[in-house]
Every structure is written in C-alpha cells, then in structure tokens.
Amino acid sequence: MPTALQVQNPQLGGRERILVAATELFAQSGYHATSIRDIARAVGVTVGAIYAHFASKSEILLTAYAQGVERVIKAVDDATATADEPWERLEAACRAHLDLLLYAGGLAQVVVRVQPDDVPDAAADLVALRDRYEKRFRAIVSELDLAPHIDRRLFRLTLMGALNWSKTWYRPGGTDTATIARQIVETLRHGATTPQAAP
Amino acid sequence: MPTALQVQNPQLGGRERILVAATELFAQSGYHATSIRDIARAVGVTVGAIYAHFASKSEILLTAYAQGVERVIKAVDDATATADEPWERLEAACRAHLDLLLYAGGLAQVVVRVQPDDVPDAAADLVALRDRYEKRFRAIVSELDLAPHIDRRLFRLTLMGALNWSKTWYRPGGTDTATIARQIVETLRHGATTPQAAP
Amino acid sequence: MPTALQVQNPQLGGRERILVAATELFAQSGYHATSIRDIARAVGVTVGAIYAHFASKSEILLTAYAQGVERVIKAVDDATATADEPWERLEAACRAHLDLLLYAGGLAQVVVRVQPDDVPDAAADLVALRDRYEKRFRAIVSELDLAPHIDRRLFRLTLMGALNWSKTWYRPGGTDTATIARQIVETLRHGATTPQAAP
Amino acid sequence: MPTALQVQNPQLGGRERILVAATELFAQSGYHATSIRDIARAVGVTVGAIYAHFASKSEILLTAYAQGVERVIKAVDDATATADEPWERLEAACRAHLDLLLYAGGLAQVVVRVQPDDVPDAAADLVALRDRYEKRFRAIVSELDLAPHIDRRLFRLTLMGALNWSKTWYRPGGTDTATIARQIVETLRHGATTPQAAP
DNA sequence: GATGAATGAGACTTCATTCAT
DNA sequence: TATGAATGAAGTCTCATTCAT
Known part of the structure; x- marks a missing residue:
C-alpha cells in the first residue's frame, strides 16, 4: 500500500524519503515547530520507522543541513566554473545561491531557517558546515x-544578508532570481546612485 | 523573596516584567523554544500568574512584538528628526535600527527572530506590524x-537584509554599529569599487 | 469525583498519595516494571499531575526510598530504646526490621527490592541512604x-541477608516476625547444634 | 567482521552466544532493564537474528535461568560428591554456590537477580526451577x-539469604568465597559466641 | 540463519491552558 | 493578582515483535 509520496518518488529509499520530507518541513516551519510525527506523516510511515534510519531528531536535521550545504556548495562551484571575471563569478554565485534558496523545495532553506542554537546537540557541526560554505564566498570576494x-568581511556579510533575506519577501511569479542577483551585485559594485554602466 | 529581575526593575509592574523577560527569551530562543514556564521562571512567578496578565502565549508574543516595533519606529523617528539630507537620514535610521537590534536586550530582535508563521494565531497582526515599520524605511528610501x-523596493529589501543579517554575525566588542551602518549605506550609495568620497 | 484511594486516605495531600502508591508499586514490581502511568492510575490522577509534584520518576523513587529508610531507622531506634542487653537489642532491631519489611505496605520493601543500579540518576543517593541504615546495625553488632x-562485618552481612531474604519466602499467616527474628538471632548467637538455652 | 565475543568463543553456536550474553545482561541489569537490542548488540547480531533462535524475550530468560539452575545444581552435586560428613557437605555446597553466584559471569546470578514476578509468561516455570535447586539444599540440611x-526450613532459608545477599556486597579482591562459606556455616553451626572449634 | 525495515504500543517528560482558592 | 494542582495533548524516543528478502 504505497503512499502518495512513495508513488511520487518510487526510486528513493526510506532514508532518502525521510530526508526529503524533513528538509522541507524544517525549512518551512523551523526545527522546533517540526515534530517527528510531522515528518513521519509526510513520509507516510510510523514514527518508529523514522528511528530505524536516524538516531534522533537532531541527527535528521544535521544530515539534512549537511546535504543542503553540500548542494549549495556544488551549485555555486558549478555556476562559477564557467566565468572568469571576478564580478561575473560573484553574480553567478549569487544566482545559484538564490536558486537553491528560493526554489528547490527547501534544499538550502534549512541552512538559513535553522539556527545552530536551535539544536544544541548539533550546534557545533552546524556552525562548521555554515563556515565551509562561507569560505566559498570569502574566496570569491577576495578576488x-x-x-x-572597504572592509571585505563586512562587504561579504552585507551581500549574504541581502541574499538570505530574500527568503522573507520573495514570492514566486515576481522578480526572477537572475534579476535579483544582478541588481544586488550591481548596486554593491557601483552604488545605487550611479547611472547604469554600459553592458 | 524577590528575584534578581525584580530587584533590577523594582518600579515595573507585573505585566511589564513579564514582557521584558518574554521579549528577551523570544529574541534569544525563538517562539517555539520558549515556554510559558521559561518566562515564569525568568520573572520569578508562577505559571498561573502569567495568565492573570495575558490570555495566551501568542498574546504575550504579539504584545512584545508590537512593543518592539513601536520602539524601533520611535528610535528611527528620533534619529531621523535631526537630519535633513536624505542619505544622512538613511544612515541615521540604519544606525538606530542596528542599535536596537544588536544591543538593547532583545527589544527589536524579536521582530527579526520570530517569523509570523511561527504564531498562526497572531500571524496577520505580526505582518501588519512589520509593515508599519517598513513603511518608515519606504518613506526614507523614496526621498x-x-x-x-534601480528598483527602489529591491534596494530597500537589500538594505534591510544587510542590516538584519548582522544579528547572525555581530559580536560585541567588534565593529561598532555606527561604523557598520556607515559602510553599508556608503556601499549601497556609491558602490564598493568607487574610491572613498570626501567626508 | 474522588477515587477509591482518595476516599481511603482523605487527609493525604496529592504528593503524599503519590508517594504511598509509588512506594507500594516499586516494592512489588521494582523500578523498571513500574511506570508513571501505573502510579497515576493507582492514585487516580492524570500522568501529568504526577509531574506537578515530582520532577522525574527517579525523584519519586528517591523520595520513597528515603522515606522508607527513615522509617526503618526510626522503627529500629524505637525498638532498641527499651532494651539494654546487646543481644536483646539486636533481636528487637531484627523484629522491627522484619515488621516493616514484611508487613507495612512496602514501606521498607522498596529498600530491598530496588537496587541503586536500577536508577542511575539517584544511585549515589540511594547508596548513601542504605549506608545510613546499615550504620545502625553496625553499631548494634559492635556491642x-x-x-x-568472628569477622563482625561478615556476621552483620550474614544477618542482613537472612533478614532481607525473608521477603522472598514469607507468606502472611505463617511464622510470625517475632519468631523468625528470635530463631535467626538465636542461631547466629549459639549455633543450630547447641541445645536451647534456658529463657 | 566478527565481534570480540565471536572471536572469544569461536566454537559457540549462535544460540549459545545469545544465551551467554543474555545471561550476563539479565544478571547485571535485571529483566526489564535489559532489552533485546542490548542482547543483540552484545552478541554482535541484528535484533531479528535473535528471533531466529528464540520466540520471545521471556523464552531467552527462561532458557538462561534454566541453564543457570542446572549448572548450580551440577556444581553443588560435584562439590558434595567428595564429602561424607554432613556439615562438610554443606560447606562444600555453599562454596560452590558462592563461586557460581559471584564469579562466573552471571551464570547463577540470574537466578538471584530475576524474580519470577518480573516475567509473568514464565513465572511458573521459574518457580519450579528455583524449587528444583532448593530441594538440593533441603536434602543436605536434612542430614x-x-x-x-531449630526449624530446619527457617535454618535453610537463613542460610540461603546469607549466601545470596553476598551478591550485594561482595567485591572481587576481598574475602574469598571459601572463607565466606566457612564462616557462614561455622556461625550457623556453633554460633558466633562460641570460641573456635579445633579444625 | 540472518538482515533491515517496519509496526504499534508504550516509555518518560513537557506543553499551554484552566480553575478553585 | 497570584498560587498550585490538575488536565489532555503532544513531544522525543524505546520496546518487543514481525516479516519479506
């Protein structure tokens, strides 16, 4: 008696299905507001079944978080691989970041929505993962x-804030991620008072 | 046997004391991770006593949130009252925003930390309050x-994101809020590639 | 809507009633086989109500255990107060020990039935309590x-073992505690091969 | 990837290995505090594998218990086989009893630690097994x-209590079992006030 | 024989909330 | 206003057991 979700993702193993559901729920509602029951219901299994795959709620979060970070890193790496000019590379990275943050079913939203302090058990690991990702941007900014x-660290944090905050206001159907990324980078580069540079 | 907090604020009524404690806890740990018991313990009263002042947990949050918004609005209004030049007004507003966000015991942090979705009961009110505040910035930006x-809305959201994200990385003792505000505004105005303008 | 137990002990407070029920259940079934639900059901309240009086299951056990030790100590003290001759004092102490161990609704049975290792949280405290009681017997034996x-320590442990083991085989209606105590002490004093001494 | 235990007992079949581990765990922690998972982990197999050999947890306990009883009976029989004098036979039996109770990895401790009431399913069988063993001592005492x-039954129960209680206080490296057995029997025979008899 | 995934019940505990006093 | 006891639902997690492979 496969559930809707099972039919939807027939190829995924139990562990993966749990991770997919958990990632989305954590991203939407946060760590504390998401219960193991919620996850189990979303997957279509018993609560106990969750514990056949994960030792604890915090382990699920940590795994989802790590997966999210890994994918954003990969996305950013892929996006920047084709560009040479530093500002182009930055814009490409921002576009990739926004794409994962805003579109893909919470894949990266967990990273922004869940704060390390929410999960004492895994706080240190979460911070380490977050740092791994920030290193990417640090490298790009350094070029x-x-x-x-200009304080490069503050520049980078300003950019990250501008990007991540989009989760708060972005609505599908509005300005697309490419445009958002372009204007943010453009503003940070030349300022909002400078007439547009020739393309 | 008055608690430390009671001694600290001997002039505050029960309602106010609850609000102070709740604001700080909500700001630190978020809505779901803060229990009524936590608040009662911080204030030094019984759980039941809380309900003599507030009808529900969400009402406490809403009140604290409203108070926070009110104070940030007032702080921004005060800060901008003395400046005429639009960019000076913006920088003053940012400085005030950061001061309340980063320093004053969670007064404004609630607004950033708690998301309307966390509190279904009060979600609409929270959004309305948030909007009231954003109107201030909308007005300043419009000048x-x-x-x-440049898309003025996106410009404003970029700025808000940059400011609010500081809660994530700011540590007391580091760069002060005035400097942070100045560089952020500077960068958004003239860009990070333009040599510094004369003061 | 008072329950049977409430009617039975109308004068007892909630905390006391919980303690009475828990003591009996722990004594009968042991720590692990007794659930909070069992206790709540025996008292006639909700599970949650238990936690208005005790912070944890182990705290209930510890309190019951301490109460049990205290009462046995008092009983032994009272029993030995009236006798001067050392062997009479010992026999009186044994009789008191058996009375509480075998009759009074688990009051002292907890001490024998629950082993410190069963309750990691409270193990140290339980051992300390057990020691407090053993000191009584050590003092009596030293006289x-x-x-x-004869190794006095081993003598005492032999006696304690003989007494406490009675919980295993004693059935009401059989040999009474006074007789049991007399023969055990008699045997340990003069041996089982010596013809009975004149009373 | 054989576990330490598998290497340790390479000749043992799966069933035996489970029994060895279960016996030790039941003896150490009791029936309720020992889970099938604990046993599986100790053996180095899956939980499901346990059920290939035993139908239920209580069956494991019953088997371990029976094995324990059988071995103590055999040990006592062997020990008493070489002695003719009744008191010598008793002392030899006590020594054997203590050896199995205190030394050999829980082989007999189960019998003392687990009470029939703990395992409703097997309670009757456990009592029957316990009785089988007690018959041995009944026979020895009758001689x-x-x-x-002197009430012979009470004499025997006093002795059993003294012996079994040793599990509570015995620590390896202290008085050895032979000495413990000798003094207990000596005291019960001649009393603790009689000057030592010539050997 | 053994595995791994799953179940359903139940474990302890915390939660927001109510209410008589 | 404030307390303290209580409720009922929900929280995370563990349990003994089953079963297809």
Whole structure:
C-alpha cells in the first residue's frame, strides 16, 4: 500500500524519503515547530520507522543541513566554473545561491531557517558546515577589485544578508532570481546612485 | 523573596516584567523554544500568574512584538528628526535600527527572530506590524536620488537584509554599529569599487 | 469525583498519595516494571499531575526510598530504646526490621527490592541512604560479645541477608516476625547444634 | 567482521552466544532493564537474528535461568560428591554456590537477580526451577544434626539469604568465597559466641 | 540463519491552558 | 493578582515483535 509520496518518488529509499520530507518541513516551519510525527506523516510511515534510519531528531536535521550545504556548495562551484571575471563569478554565485534558496523545495532553506542554537546537540557541526560554505564566498570576494576603504568581511556579510533575506519577501511569479542577483551585485559594485554602466 | 529581575526593575509592574523577560527569551530562543514556564521562571512567578496578565502565549508574543516595533519606529523617528539630507537620514535610521537590534536586550530582535508563521494565531497582526515599520524605511528610501534603473523596493529589501543579517554575525566588542551602518549605506550609495568620497 | 484511594486516605495531600502508591508499586514490581502511568492510575490522577509534584520518576523513587529508610531507622531506634542487653537489642532491631519489611505496605520493601543500579540518576543517593541504615546495625553488632575469630562485618552481612531474604519466602499467616527474628538471632548467637538455652 | 565475543568463543553456536550474553545482561541489569537490542548488540547480531533462535524475550530468560539452575545444581552435586560428613557437605555446597553466584559471569546470578514476578509468561516455570535447586539444599540440611528446637526450613532459608545477599556486597579482591562459606556455616553451626572449634 | 525495515504500543517528560482558592 | 494542582495533548524516543528478502 504505497503512499502518495512513495508513488511520487518510487526510486528513493526510506532514508532518502525521510530526508526529503524533513528538509522541507524544517525549512518551512523551523526545527522546533517540526515534530517527528510531522515528518513521519509526510513520509507516510510510523514514527518508529523514522528511528530505524536516524538516531534522533537532531541527527535528521544535521544530515539534512549537511546535504543542503553540500548542494549549495556544488551549485555555486558549478555556476562559477564557467566565468572568469571576478564580478561575473560573484553574480553567478549569487544566482545559484538564490536558486537553491528560493526554489528547490527547501534544499538550502534549512541552512538559513535553522539556527545552530536551535539544536544544541548539533550546534557545533552546524556552525562548521555554515563556515565551509562561507569560505566559498570569502574566496570569491577576495578576488574583487574593491576600493581600499572597504572592509571585505563586512562587504561579504552585507551581500549574504541581502541574499538570505530574500527568503522573507520573495514570492514566486515576481522578480526572477537572475534579476535579483544582478541588481544586488550591481548596486554593491557601483552604488545605487550611479547611472547604469554600459553592458 | 524577590528575584534578581525584580530587584533590577523594582518600579515595573507585573505585566511589564513579564514582557521584558518574554521579549528577551523570544529574541534569544525563538517562539517555539520558549515556554510559558521559561518566562515564569525568568520573572520569578508562577505559571498561573502569567495568565492573570495575558490570555495566551501568542498574546504575550504579539504584545512584545508590537512593543518592539513601536520602539524601533520611535528610535528611527528620533534619529531621523535631526537630519535633513536624505542619505544622512538613511544612515541615521540604519544606525538606530542596528542599535536596537544588536544591543538593547532583545527589544527589536524579536521582530527579526520570530517569523509570523511561527504564531498562526497572531500571524496577520505580526505582518501588519512589520509593515508599519517598513513603511518608515519606504518613506526614507523614496526621498533618495537613486539612479533610474534601480528598483527602489529591491534596494530597500537589500538594505534591510544587510542590516538584519548582522544579528547572525555581530559580536560585541567588534565593529561598532555606527561604523557598520556607515559602510553599508556608503556601499549601497556609491558602490564598493568607487574610491572613498570626501567626508 | 474522588477515587477509591482518595476516599481511603482523605487527609493525604496529592504528593503524599503519590508517594504511598509509588512506594507500594516499586516494592512489588521494582523500578523498571513500574511506570508513571501505573502510579497515576493507582492514585487516580492524570500522568501529568504526577509531574506537578515530582520532577522525574527517579525523584519519586528517591523520595520513597528515603522515606522508607527513615522509617526503618526510626522503627529500629524505637525498638532498641527499651532494651539494654546487646543481644536483646539486636533481636528487637531484627523484629522491627522484619515488621516493616514484611508487613507495612512496602514501606521498607522498596529498600530491598530496588537496587541503586536500577536508577542511575539517584544511585549515589540511594547508596548513601542504605549506608545510613546499615550504620545502625553496625553499631548494634559492635556491642555484641562475639568470639574473636568472628569477622563482625561478615556476621552483620550474614544477618542482613537472612533478614532481607525473608521477603522472598514469607507468606502472611505463617511464622510470625517475632519468631523468625528470635530463631535467626538465636542461631547466629549459639549455633543450630547447641541445645536451647534456658529463657 | 566478527565481534570480540565471536572471536572469544569461536566454537559457540549462535544460540549459545545469545544465551551467554543474555545471561550476563539479565544478571547485571535485571529483566526489564535489559532489552533485546542490548542482547543483540552484545552478541554482535541484528535484533531479528535473535528471533531466529528464540520466540520471545521471556523464552531467552527462561532458557538462561534454566541453564543457570542446572549448572548450580551440577556444581553443588560435584562439590558434595567428595564429602561424607554432613556439615562438610554443606560447606562444600555453599562454596560452590558462592563461586557460581559471584564469579562466573552471571551464570547463577540470574537466578538471584530475576524474580519470577518480573516475567509473568514464565513465572511458573521459574518457580519450579528455583524449587528444583532448593530441594538440593533441603536434602543436605536434612542430614544435619540440628538441635531439636531449630526449624530446619527457617535454618535453610537463613542460610540461603546469607549466601545470596553476598551478591550485594561482595567485591572481587576481598574475602574469598571459601572463607565466606566457612564462616557462614561455622556461625550457623556453633554460633558466633562460641570460641573456635579445633579444625 | 540472518538482515533491515517496519509496526504499534508504550516509555518518560513537557506543553499551554484552566480553575478553585 | 497570584498560587498550585490538575488536565489532555503532544513531544522525543524505546520496546518487543514481525516479516519479506
């Protein structure tokens, strides 16, 4: 008696199906508001079945989080692989970041929505994962030709904030991610008062 | 046997004391991770006593949230009252925003930490409150002399994201809020590649 | 809507009633085989109500255990207060020990039935309590005129074992506790091969 | 990937290995505190594998218990086979009993640690097994030249209690089992006030 | 024989909330 | 206003057991 979800993803193993559902729920509602029951219901199994695959709720979160980070890293790496010019690389990275953050069923939203403090058990690991990802952006930012008075760290954090905050206001059907990424980078590069540069 | 908090704020009524404690806890741990018991313990009263002042947990949150919004609005209004030049007004507003967000015991952090979806009962009200505050920034931004190709809404959201994200990385003792505000606004105005303008 | 138990002990507070029921259940079935539900059902309240009085299952056990030890100590103290002759004092102590162990609704049975290892949380405290009681017997035994080749510690442990084992085989209506105590002490004093001493 | 235990007992079949592990765990932690998972983990197999050999948890316990009883009976029979004098036979039996109870990895401890009531399914069988063993001691005691006023049943139960209680206080490295057995029997025979008899 | 996934019941505990006092 | 006891639902997790492979 396969459930809807099983039919939907017939090829996925039990562990994967749990992870998919959990990732989405954690991204939508946060860690505390998502119960193991919720996850079990979404997958179509008993609560006990969850524990055949994961030792604890925090382990599920950690696994989902790690997977999310890994995929964003890969997406950013892929996106930047084809560009040479530093600002182009940055824009490509932002576009990839937004795509995963806003579209793909919570894949990366977990990373933004769940705060390490929410999961004491896994806090240290979560921070480490988050750092791994930030290193990517640190590298990209380090190649930019910023004016000397600009604090590169603060520049990067400003960018990350601008990007991640989009989860708060973005609605499908509105401005697309490519456009969002372009304007954010464009503004941070030349400022909002400078007339548009020739393409 | 008055608790530390009671001694600290001897002039505050029961309702106020609950609100102070709740604000801080909600800001630190979020809505779901904060229990009525936590609040009662922090205030030094019984759980039942809380219900003499508030009808429900969501009402406490809503009240704290509203208070937070009110204070940020007032802080921003005060800060912008003394400046005429639009970009100066913006920077003053950002400084005030950061001050409340980062320093003052969670006064404004609730607004950033708690998402309307966390509290179905009060979601609509929370959104309305958030909007009230955003209107302030919308007004300030509308006075800016932005280049015509800049989407003012996206500009504002970029700024808000940059500011609010600071809660994630800010540590007391590091760069002060005035400096943070100045660089963020500077960057958004002239871009990070433009040599510094004369003060 | 008072339950049978409430009617039975109308004067007891909630905490006391829980303790009475828990003591009996722990004594009968042991720590692990007794669930909070069992206790709640015996008292006639909800499971949650238990937690208004005790922080955890182990705290209930610890409290019951402590109460049991306290009462046995008091019983032994009372029983030995009226006797001067060391062997009479010992016999009186044994009689008191057996009375509480075998008759009074588990009051002291907890101490014998539950092993410290069963309750990791409280193991240290349980051992300390058990020691407090054993000190009583150590004192009484130290006054006896034992032959020099007798190890007093082993003598005491032999006695305690003989007494406590009675919980295993004792059935109401059989030999009464006074007789049991007399013969055990008699045998340990003069041996089972010596013809009975004149009373 | 054989586990330590498998290497340790390479000749044992699956059933035997389960029994060895279960015996030790039941003896150490009791019936309720030992889970099938614990046993499986100790043996190094899956939970399901246990059910290829035993129909239920209580069946494992019953088998382990029966094995324990059988071995103690055999040990006592062997020990008493070489002695003729009744008190010597008793002392030899006690020594054998203590050896199995205190040393050999729980072989006989199960019998003392697990109470029939703990396992409703097997309670009757457990009592029957316990009785089989007690018959041995009943026989040995019946040969003793006790004074007429001594209740032989109570004498035997006193002895069993003294012996079994040792599990509570015995620590390896302290008094050895032979000495313990000698003093207990000596005390029960001649009393603790009688100067030592010539060997 | 053995595995791994699953079940359904039940474990302890915490939650928001109510209410008589 | 405030307390303390109680409720009922829900939380995470473990249990003995089953069964297709």
